[in-house]
Structure formats: structure tokens, C-alpha cells
Amino acid sequence: MYNFEYHKAKTIADASAMITQKSEAKLVAGGMTLIPTLKLRLAKPSDLVDLNGLPELKGIKREGSAVVIGAMTRHVEVAESAEVQKAIPALAHLASHIGDPAVRNRGTLGGSISNNDPVADYPAAVVALNATVITNKRKIAADAFFKGMFETALEPGEIVTAVSFPMPEKAAYMKFPNPASRYAIVGVFVAKHKDGVRVAVTGAGPCVFRQKDMEAALAKNFSADAIKSIAQKQDGLNGDIHASPEYRAHLVGVMARRAVAAAG
Amino acid sequence: MPNVTMTVNGKKMSGNVEPRTLLVQFLRETLGLTGTHVGCDTSQCGCCVVHVNGDGIKSCTILAVQCDGADVKTIEGVANGDELHPMQAAFREHHGLQCGYCTPGMVMSALDLVKHNKNPSEPQIREWLEGNLCRCTGYHNIVKAIKAGAEAMAKARP
Numbered sequence: 511m512y513n514f515e516y517h518k519a520k521t522i523a524d525a526s527a528m529i530t531q532k533s534e535a536k537l538v539a540g541g542m543t544l545i546p547t548l549k550l551r552l553a554k555p556s557d558l559v560d561l562n563g564l565p566e567l568k569g570i571k572r573e574g575s576a577v578v579i580g581a582m583t584r585h586v587e588v589a590e591s592a593e594v595q596k597a598i599p600a601l602a603h604l605a606s607h608i609g610d611p612a613v614r615n616r617g618t619l620g621g622s623i624s625n626n627d628p629v630a631d632y633p634a635a636v637v638a639l640n641a642t643v644i645t646n647k648r649k650i651a652a653d654a655f656f657k658g659m660f661e662t663a664l665e666p667g668e669i670v671t672a673v674s675f676p677m678p679e680k681a682a683y684m685k686f687p688n689p690a691s692r693y694a695i696v697g698v699f700v701a702k703h704k705d706g707v708r709v710a711v712t713g714a715g716p717c718v719f720r721q722k723d724m725e726a727a728l729a730k731n732f733s734a735d736a737i738k739s740i741a742q743k744q745d746g747l748n749g750d751i752h753a754s755p756e757y758r759a760h761l762v763g764v765m766a767r768r769a770v771a772a773a774g
Numbered sequence: 775m776p777n778v779t780m781t782v783n784g785k786k787m788s789g790n791v792e793p794r795t796l797l798v799q800f801l802r803e804t805l806g807l808t809g810t811h812v813g814c815d816t817s818q819c820g821c822c823v824v825h826v827n828g829d830g831i832k833s834c835t836i837l838a839v840q841c842d843g844a845d846v847k848t849i850e851g852v853a854n855g856d857e858l859h860p861m862q863a864a865f866r867e868h869h870g871l872q873c874g875y876c877t878p879g880m881v882m883s884a885l886d887l888v889k890h891n892k893n894p895s896e897p898q899i900r901e902w903l904e905g906n907l908c909r910c911t912g913y914h915n916i917v918k919a920i921k922a923g924a925e926a927m928a929k930a931r932p
Contacts, residue, residue, distance in 0.1 A: 511794045512794070513792055513793065513794050514793055514794065515793060516776065516793035516837065516839045518839075518842075538840075541835060541836060541837075541840075542817070542835065545796075545817070545835045545836065545837070546816060546817050546835060548794070549815065549816070550816075558793065558837075560840060562840060586829075590890075609904075609905065610820070610904040610905025610906075611830060611883065611886060611887070611890075611902055611904070611905060612820060612823055612830050612831050612832045612883065612886075612905050613817070613832070613905060615829040615830055615831050615886075616829075616831050616832075616835070616836065690818070691818070692904065
């Protein structure tokens with residue numbers, strides 16, 4: 511990899527100032543995407559600002575009817591959290607199926623959503639659970655956070671500090687993993703809330719998206735049968751060596767029905 | 775160049791590293807601990823798994839500077855002198871290796887598994903090895919070894 515300057519941030523303000531001041535600085539959270547990217551010389555940051563070592567970014571707590579998870583909380587901590595397992599078991603299940611155990615020991619919630627990889631798992635949970643992304647500057651609704659492939663609403667110097675997940679009535683996440691990387695070829699997170707149903711699809715398109723036809727059908731009748739005849743359009747879906755747009759469109763239906771069935 | 779100090783297998787070790795130096799490079803090239811292998815160098819194969827502050831991580835996907843002050847355990851620190859760790863002994867007993875290249879990572883991942891699950895079932899072991907590839911495809915005996923190793927560790931506990 512190309513060389514860079516390394517800084518261990520001492521405070522969130524310190525990290526924000528450093529990434530604003532340096533021309534090509536990047537934040538590193540778990541590093542599970544960034545370090546491999548650097549090794550392939552696909553990125554050439556001038557500086558790396560490390561968020562590890564900021565305890566205020568870690569932790570899981572219940573706040574009213576929401577579970578608030580710090581940005582630097584690792585996947586394994588979400589997967590094994592008794593609080594998350596009790597309040598939103600679908601979220602613990604999702605975290606327990608990201609990558610492999612060594613990846614889950616390092617990878618973080620904040621890193622995953624800030625990177626917004628089109629095949630990442632967490633964006634589906636954030637959107638389907640109608641979560642609020644909390645940064646050092648403001649609160650951003652899930653629907654406004656994910657903008658496109660590897661693109662988010664984060665501004666220069668803005669750092670995700672936590673995500674607040676409202677507890678749904680029921681929810682489930684089903685993914686068809688790439689057998690080598692465990693990234694989602696297609697993942698569908700279905701959540702039934704008091705005021706409606708949200709269906710978020712990851713892996714299929716350039717960015718996580720809501721399947722609103724399914725949401726409307728499930729709001730009337732929350733059963734796998736209710737969405738049996740809803741076909742996902744393949745226009746704009748991803749096509750690569752792993753799966754064609756046509757196959758991904760098909761998988762959206764299959765994973766959505768399995769998720770509804772699993773949510774019960 | 776930044777100076778890093780970490781506890782490796784119970785001993786304090788220091789060295790000067792470029793910020794881009796990976797932990798595995800520091801372990802192998804600076805400290806000469808070549809038991810930790812580099813298989814794929816793309817974070818997939820798990821040959822380079824070591825424990826950092828008790829967690830199994832891929833040492834090819836973390837910078838040495840990030841481990842400043844950390845407690846690192848490599849395969850060299852698993853045995854008690856000449857006496858193999860029960861997990862290592864189980865790998866030998868069950869012939870849980872063919873060429874041996876993936877073995878250090880397998881053993882370190884197995885120990886991380888036992889930390890999370892004292893009595894893992896065969897499917898749980900297979901699922902856990904998601905991030906450890908054996909190119910000899912000798913998984914069958916590796917799984918047997920880990921099961922036996924976990925049982926031996928349970929017996930050895932007071």
C-alpha cells in the first residue's frame with residue numbers, strides 16, 4: 511500500500527478537525543474494508559485517522575423504545591448483546607452473519623454504514639428499522655442517509671457516532687450470501703412497525719432501497735403469500751460474475767418471502 | 775518512523791514501523807515470529823489469525839501501529855514450553871493438517887471459538903471456520919481436532 515501518516519484520534523472533535531484539515535485524510539474504524547482497499551492501492555489517503563480508542567463511540571443501550579448502538583461497536587458485540595437479542599433479534603442475527611468471526615471481531619456498525627457498500631448487510635437494517643443515524647453534527651433519518659453506491663449524506667468532517675434503532679413489532683433479515691465473501695448477493699430486511707411495514711433490499715442494486723410494493727401489500731396482510739405475486743423489476747439492478755440482474759430480482763422475492771415467514 | 779510497543783506472547787516487544795506496516799509483517803519480519811502465515815493477503819484465508827487483546831483477528835488486515843500497547847498472542851505463544859496446548863495436541867492426534875500452512879490460523883481461530891462457545895458442535899465448528907481456508911481441503915480432520923481440543927480444554931479446566 512502507499513504510505514500515509516497515522517493519527518490516533520483522542521476525541522471525536524479531534525478526529526473531525528483532522529479529516530477536515532488534511533487534504534486526503536480518511537477515517538479508519540474496523541478497517542475491514544479500508545485496509546484491503548489500501549493494500550490493493552485502490553485508495554491513496556494522505557492521512558489515516560483512527561477512531562479505535564474512543565470509548566464514547568462504543569456501547570449498546572436501551573433508550574425508551576429504541577436500541578442505541580455506538581458507531582465503533584463491533585459486529586460480534588451486537589451479535590452477542592443480550593439487549594439486542596431481546597429487543598431486536600433480527601439485528602443480532604444480521605450482525606452474526608457478517609463476514610466471518612475474525613471480521614466480526616473488528617468490523618463496526620459505523621464503518622459499515624459510512625462506507626455504504628452496495629452489498630453490505632447493515633444498511634438494510636438501518637432502512638427497514640427506520641433508524642436514525644446520529645453524527646457529531648446532527649441526526650439523519652435512514653431514508654436520507656444512503657445516497658448511492660458508496661455515497662452517504664455525511665458531509666466533510668462529519669462522523670457517525672451512533673445509530674438509534676426503534677424496536678419493531680417484528681422483523682427478520684434473510685440473505686443469500688456470496689459463498690466466498692459472505693457479502694449479500696441479495697439481502698432483505700423486513701420490519702413490521704406500529705405504523706406500517708418497511709422492506710429494505712441490499713446487494714441487489716447500487717444502493718440499499720425500499721421495496722414499496724411489498725411494503726404496501728404487507729401492511730394489509732403480513733404474510734409471505736401477500737407478496738407472492740409481486741415481481742421485483744430488474745432495471746438498474748447489479749449484474750456481475752456472481753449473479754445477473756434477472757437472478758437478483760428473483761432473489762429479492764425469495765428472500766423477502768423468507769424474511770416475512772421468519773418474522774412470523 | 776513511529777515506534778510501537780506491544781506485548782507479544784507475554785513479552786514486551788518494540789520496533790520502528792512505517793504506518794503502513796501490517797501487524798503480520800511486524801510479527802514475521804521485525805520480530806521473526808514466522809509461525810503466523812500469510813496465505814491470501816486479501817483478508818479471506820485466515821492463515822494469519824492471531825489474538826489481539828484476546829480476540830481472533832486477521833493480522834494481515836490491521837496495522838502494526840494500531841496494535842501499539844496491545845496484548846498479542848501468536849501460535850508461538852500457545853504451548854506451555856515443550857508441552858503442546860490441548861488444542862495443538864488434538865490437531866496432532868487427529869491429523870488435523872496436511873501441508874500445515876493454514877494450521878496456525880486454524881488453531882488460533884479454534885481457541886477463539888472455545889472462548890465464545892466452550893462445547894461447540896460439529897456444525898458450529900464448521901460455521902466458525904468460515905474465515906479459515908484449507909487448500910488441502912482437509913476440513914474433516916480439522917473439525918474433529920477442534921471438537922476433541924475443546925473437550926480436552928474443558929476437562930483441563932478446574
